[in-house]
Amino acid sequence: MHSINYIRENPIEFDNAMKVRGEKPLSSKIIEIDKIKRETQTVLQNLLAERNTLSKEIGILKSKNQNANDQINKVEDLKTKINSLKELENIKNNELNSILMNLPNIAHKSVPNGKDESENTLYRKWGTKPKFNFQPKVHYEIGEKLGLINFEIASKLSGSRFVLLKKQISKLERSIANFMLDKHTEDNGYTEYSVPFLVKDDSLYGTGQLPKFEEDLFPAGDHHWLIPTAEVPLTNLVRNEILNINQLPIRSTSYTPCFRSEAGAAGKDTRGMLRQHQFTKVELVSIVEPQFSEDELERMLVCAESILKDLNIHYRVMTLCTGDMGFSANKTYDIEVWLPGENTYREISSCSNCGDFQARRMNSRYKSNDKNIFTHTLNGSGLAVGRTLIAILENYQMEDGNVEIPKVLIKYFNNKTLF
RNA sequence: GGAGAGAUGGGUGAGUGGCUUAAACCACAGGUUUGCUAAACCUGCGAAGGAAGUAAUUCCUUCCGAGGGUUCGAAUCCCUCUCUCUCCGCCA
Structure with missing residues (x-):
């Protein structure tokens, strides 16, 4: 607002x-x-x-x-x-x-002007594309061949855009989430929360999903919605609050399922588990004083990147142009991970500074020298767990169809390969 | 699901129709004094908005969980809803 x-x-x-x-x-x-x-x-x-x-x-x-x-x-x-x-x-x-309530945030002056994602600009890269001495497969081929990823049964249960993971791959999902949460809480200074997955209208107005993007959401009964991201509960923790200045910055993280109707994405990414109605994600949210939010965005980006660095997976960071940014953001970095099977980069995290845009909607303020000032809010994926799983399968695949487990996950996984 | 109690500023909490213009305490901010991981005292201190003024500031309105209603006048009375707590029932 x-x-x-x-x-x-x-x-x-x-x-x-x-x-x-x-x-x-x-x-x-x-x-x-x-x-x-x-x-x-x-x-x-x-x-x-x-x-x-x-x-x-x-x-x-x-x-x-x-x-x-x-x-x-x-x-x-x-x-x-x-x-x-x-x-x-x-x-x-x-x-x-x-x-x-229906107007998007104003883009920060450092955001490149552009129409759509083709005009996003490269911010930085890390690592290099891995070389394979065989033709790398896409994640769903790997998973289906191992018998550990199944789309048909999932669609019997729930329709299209759902997936069933089994045995080592479902365990791998759990290991990835644990690794991310431990990293963010132990090394990156975030506080872990376990939050409600159903929220009411007010919360969604606060973060900007409502009133404009109702069709992207799943309603749950008459008064609730399934969360499309943990950004909603984590950011709304400070809705209608006047915080004391010494409570800031607030850095919070949560591992949750996310539910999205994908109404505008009919026919897009229908194969594989890249775009699902339900997926899990570790989210990062920061509530800060206005003068620190630009630095906080850089910090948050580094925290999200630290996951891929530890996993040793090549990625690039893009600065989204004005035409590709989300409604509430004044600036957004996307982390795009390299997927050798698809031979392309795919978004695995999106880190945004919302400035005071959400704070005005939520009425979230802090007291400084007797004045009440709107907070600045930021959110970012740290990271999307399902897509991290895909990235691991494709980057760590071996010629025999098995998949190696990244070093940092072994302690959560107690195995060196999927089999 | 049944029965009961409640929701007042950042927090605790008084206030049953017009001397409330929302008390008091805590927290917070500024100051004085003593002098040193601090205490005592003094002062200030809810929120949103409107009008006037170059400005400091002044005046006004609204807000006591939310929305309606009664009244010349509502934190206070009535109705509906939401949430919290206690007991009972059910339950992972």
Whole structure:
């Protein structure tokens, strides 16, 4: 959500910022509604003040047993005016909110301008593509050949975009999650949480999934939604809170399943377990003071990268361009892991600085020198577990169809290969 | 699911229709004094918004879980909902 003050004072900059994110110029409409709202408010408040004074007089007169009919009649008159102004104020408020709640965050000045993912820019790379003296397979061939990944049974249970993992591969998933959580809590300074997987509307409005992206979510009953990412519960921990400055920064992590309807991705990545309705992920969330959020994004990126470095898997980091960024972000880095079977890089983590965009929606503030200041929020995958599993299968595959286990996972896995 | 109790500022907590303009304490911030891993005292201190002013600031409105209602006037009375706690039942 945007500050109305900012829009009022910088209408042209605001419209330009929205334009690069694919929105129409709305500042003049916003300012007009806001103006009517404030004028209404001013008149209304004067009438309310008048009513309050009269009511007080009535109280005094009555306590002295004197007649107060004049005052009572006057207040009766005021009442109808007050009610219609209240209604108008409400309407304008709702108009304003429904516009503001649907506008994406403003991109940071360091974000490259661009239309779609083809215009993302390379930020850095780590490692090199591994060489195989055989034709590397894709993850689902490896897994199906081993009899440990099964899509048909999963689809019998739940339909398309689900997967069933078995024995060593399901254990591998668990090992990966444990490794990531241990790394982030022991080395990277994050606090582990076990969070609810169902959340209510307010939480999803806070982080920006609602109202605009309802179709991407799975509803659960009348009042709940399945979380699309642990970002939602972890970030909303500070919703409606005024934090003490010495509580910051807050760095939290959680391992959860994530549920996504993938409504806009029909026909995309249908083969394999790359794009599922349900997958697991270790999420990182930071709540920081505004002046530290840019550094925090770099720090978070390094934390996410540390997982792939420990696993010794080649990756590159892309800076997303304005056209490819998510709704709530002001800047996003994607970590793209190398998948030799697919012969391509695929997103395995997305680290975003949301600035005060989510904090305004959530009303999350901290107290500094007696002032209440909106926090800045950041979130990133650290990492997507399912996709890490894919990356391990493809990067650690051997010619005989077996898969070696990365060194750092052996202690969680107690085995050197899948078989 | 049944019965009961409750929800007040960052926290604890008083307040049953107009002397509440939300007390008091804690925490926090500033200061004074003593002097050293600190204490005592003083002062300030809920939130959101509007109007006036170059500004410091001043005035006003709203908010006591949420939404409605009664009333000239509601933290206080009524209705609906949400959540928390206690007991009972069921249950991983």
